[in-house]
Structure formats: structure tokens, C-alpha cells
Amino acid sequence: MESSTAPGGRTRREATRQKLYEAAVTLIAEQGFSATTVDEIAERAGVAKGTVYYNFASKSVLFEELLRHGVGLLTASLREAVEDTARNGGSKVDALDAMIRAGLVFMDRYPSFTQLYVAELWRTNRAWQSTLMVVRQQAVAVVEGVLREGVDNGEFSAEIDVQLTAAALVGMVLVAALDWQAFQPERSLDDVHSALSRLLQGRVSGRP
Template sequence: MSTTASPQVTRRPGRTNATKQKLFEASMQLIGERGPAEVTVDEIAAAAGVSKGTVYYNFGSKNELISQLLEYGVSLLEERLTPDESKPSLEALESMLDQTLDFFEEYPSFSQLLISELWRTPSTWRDTLTMLRERLFLLAGNTMERVAQEHSVRSEIAPQAMVGLILGATLVTGLDRQVFHPEKTRQETLMALMTVMNGYLRD
């Protein structure tokens, strides 16, 4: 199979949010249907209503486009996960988990791509995903530290271990509900996640 080299262009450092949003939505729809390997730049550009040259001008290659869109998608999720410091820690954590499930509902294709690539070894976007994972863990970790300060918790379990457990459970149960059990309500899923969380508490 022959391959055609991507046009060698200098990527523009500033990209409008509107352009990124269009490319994000178009890419995630196509990738959700067929997977990243089967989607071409031409299809992404057409679905987003921009020229192929615009995609290359902004991103340089399809791999870089997807890398940037993964980061953009996580930044959208981060906005929802920014904790409300005025709330008690458990309420803040529950709100973060609820917002994650809400994000899954709004961007199902992105969620599937994010989860599949996080656990794929090796992944083309491994470095990007590692950085994005750390950003999400930092947000959740700060709230988990507040939980440990405000409540009596199991001291034999480090707060960071709970971060991996609760975030992992949220990702897996959110995807399971999305793909296999759409009849389950978000509230039911959230209650199950908080039941796991309550096992960390001693009070």
C-alpha cells in the first residue's frame, strides 16, 4: 500500500476555539464510527467544513491533529472537573464524578477513544495521553486530599491509590453504561461510585 506524505507546512500557533471545536466534533464522530486508523484527513476536513490544507496548516499531520484533539477534549473535561472549593470535599468529589459521566454522555466517541488509547500498548499518542492522565489525576487528587483532611479515612490506603480507583471506576462504568447498559440512569451509576468511595471512610 502506497502512502502519501503529508504536506510540509508550518503550523500556525494560534487556532480559534471555533475551528478546534468543529474539527473536534467532526473527528470524534468519524473516529467513533470507524476508529482513528480508518479515518482520513480529507473526511475530517469535509465533515468540519474546512479545507484539507487548513487541517495541515493548523496541525501538520493526522496524528498531530488527533493528539491535539485529545488534549482539547481533556481540557473540556477539566473545565467540568474544576472543584468547587466552597463545597464540602465529598460533595465536591461527587460533583466531579457526576460531571465526568455527563461529559461521557455529551462526547461518547471521544470517551471511547480516550479510554481505548489509555490502555493500548503501545499507543501512537502515548506521551500525550500520559500527560493528560496526570492532569486529570492532579485535579481529582487535590479533592481526594481534602476528603482525607476533612474525614476519618483508612490510613492504610493512600489518597492517590483512591484517585486511581475512583477515576478508573468512573471511566469504566461510564463506558459500560454508554455501550452496554444505556437503560441505567446516571444517578444510579453515580450512587454506585460513591458507595465505593464510602468504603474509604471510617466515619
């Protein structure tokens, strides 16, 4: 049994799954999981309904794998940003700043995924609740790690609450990015980034 590979090295099946992810992510971001029908997903992906069920056990499973896939990309991107600053001898604040930028870039590239993620994260009593917890923790842990290292090396106050501060930072970026997209999409990524940098470094009050 050998899975034939398409030009890109992906199997045919993977290509189909990718199309289904892309179709599902925009539809679910717009309408929510329950309001999105499997027929719609299949139609937008340009495949037959039977194909959806050939590739995924159920609508929920498709969604769960989509979540894992997307957060995996984000986490990898955050980690890369941290490693880059470390390689260049940057401080921990630089690492946080690089992560803010990486987050903004991700949300700029995958706005639908971001919407969908925010919309589902704090729900309770849903089938994919545990999946969501796991992937969330993967991403937030990267931020927490940098904060902790900063505390250890004395760059950050020992009194900061790592967990809460990480959550607040993530929220800051998340909501600013969503507002940017929704209400002033003409702004550049650099604009948004510098506004958030300023806030991070406490340069809101006072001068320089």
C-alpha cells in the same frame, strides 16, 4: 495582522478547527486513529482536505491537540465541582461524589471523546504517548488532591493508597459510564450516579 472575529468572538480559523475536532472525535472513537482517514475527517467537517493541512501540521498533530482540548474541558469541570462543594462547606466525600457526577455529565455530553480516550490511554509506543500522560495526570491529580486532603484532615483512613485509589475511582466511573451508554442508555444519569455513590460509600453490603 489582526484575526477577524466571528460573532462568538472566535476567529474564523478557530471555528474551522472546532469543526475538524468534532468530525475527528466521532470518527476516531468509532474506528480508531489509524483506520480513520484524513479524507473522511475533511468530508464530515464539510471542508476541503487542503484545509485540514492548512490548520494542522499533520493527522497526528490534529489528534494531539484534540486530546489536549478535551481533557482540558474535563479537568476544568472536575476542579469546578470540587470548588463548589468546598464553597458550600461540604466534606471530602461530598467532593468525591460531586466529581463522580461531573465525570458522568462530561461523559454523557462527550461520549465519543471518552471512548477515544480510553482506547488510546494505555497503548505504548505511540507518537502522542507523552501528550497523553501529561493530560491524564492533570485530570487524575484533581482526584488525588481531594483524597490527600481528606487523609490530612482525618476524614479518610491514613492507610489508603492515594494513587491507586484515585485510579480505581476514575476507572469505576469511566467503565460504568461507558457501559451505561453502550448497554443501557435508557437509564438516567441520576440512576448511574446513585449506584456509584453507594459503592463509593461502602453501602453495598449491609443495610442503610
